[in-house]
Amino acid sequence: MESLRRDLRGNLKKILGHLHYNLKIVFSLNILAAFVLVAVTPFLFSLVRLEYSNIATVGELYLSVIGIILLPNIINIEDIDNIKEVIYIRKTPHIITTILRLAIIIIFMFILISSIILLAKLQQGNFPFWEISLGSFISSLYFGIIGITVVNITKSLPSGYLIPFAYYAFEFSTRGKYTKDFFVFSLLNESFIEKGNLLLIIGGLLIVNLVIIYKRS
Numbered sequence: 001m002e003s004l005r006r007d008l009r010g011n012l013k014k015i016l017g018h019l020h021y022n023l024k025i026v027f028s029l030n031i032l033a034a035f036v037l038v039a040v041t042p043f044l045f046s047l048v049r050l051e052y053s054n055i056a057t058v059g060e061l062y063l064s065v066i067g068i069i070l071l072p073n074i075i076n077i078e079d080i081d082n083i084k085e086v087i088y089i090r091k092t093p094h095i096i097t098t099i100l101r102l103a104i105i106i107i108f109m110f111i112l113i114s115s116i117i118l119l120a121k122l123q124q125g126n127f128p129f130w131e132i133s134l135g136s137f138i139s140s141l142y143f144g145i146i147g148i149t150v151v152n153i154t155k156s157l158p159s160g161y162l163i164p165f166a167y168y169a170f171e172f173s174t175r176g177k178y179t180k181d182f183f184v185f186s187l188l189n190e191s192f193i194e195k196g197n198l199l200l201i202i203g204g205l206l207i208v209n210l211v212i213i214y215k216r217s
Contacts (some may be wrong), residue, residue: 020088033108034066034071038063038116039064041116047119047120049126050125050126051117051125051130052187053190055127056127056136057115057185059113059136060135063140064137066109066152066166067109067139067143068143068161068164070149071141072150074102074148075098075152075213086094095213098213109141117133131187136187138195138198139185139187145205145206145209146163146164146205147163149205167184173186175188
């Protein structure tokens with residue numbers, strides 16, 4: 001019994017150590033930039049008594065860029081930051097480390113986005129909180145996953161930022177004329193259905209990226 005307790009304590013210590021290490025790695029200037037973007041939102045937009053169309057504009061056209069800011073550099077952050085020395089010596093599969101980092105950033109993204117939507121809702125907003133929060137989050141995650149995919153394929157971080165921003169500009173200018181059922185900013189049309197289609201693409205791209213990372217590691 002005592003040996004079992006020691007093993008459990010040892011495993012818990014390893015898990016917490018791994019989590020602490022990855023938290024230090026992922027919280028970079030990108031996190032600060034995303035936090036500032038969210039912090040200045042109440043000064044850029046009035047969040048008082050917003051209707052669906054108003055908050056959808058804030059979520060889709062403003063908060064969705066958080067995914068582009070946060071996600072593309074997550075996959076190979078040691079290489080991107082030019083970290084050469086051994087900084088974590090415990091034997092851990094890289095795929096597990098990648099999944100953990102993605103989970104940390106994705107949760108952080110949702111907290112940032114939903115906090116602004118909640119703030120607007122508390123200020124007598126007339127809109128469905130979860131629909132707007134999840135819809136804006138899915139748009140942000142979609143752009144971010146595209147950025148990750150580009151970085152994984154091209155090994156170019158600048159391309160991982162440029163291509164999602166170009167996609168953003170395309171959707172912004174065409175307003176779904178060509179993407180139709182896969183229109184990223186569908187909340188602007190007060191439609192949530194397209195978000196399900198985006199989730200399917202997100203899931204597929206995530207699997208592709210994890211397979212690439214697994215094979216490389």
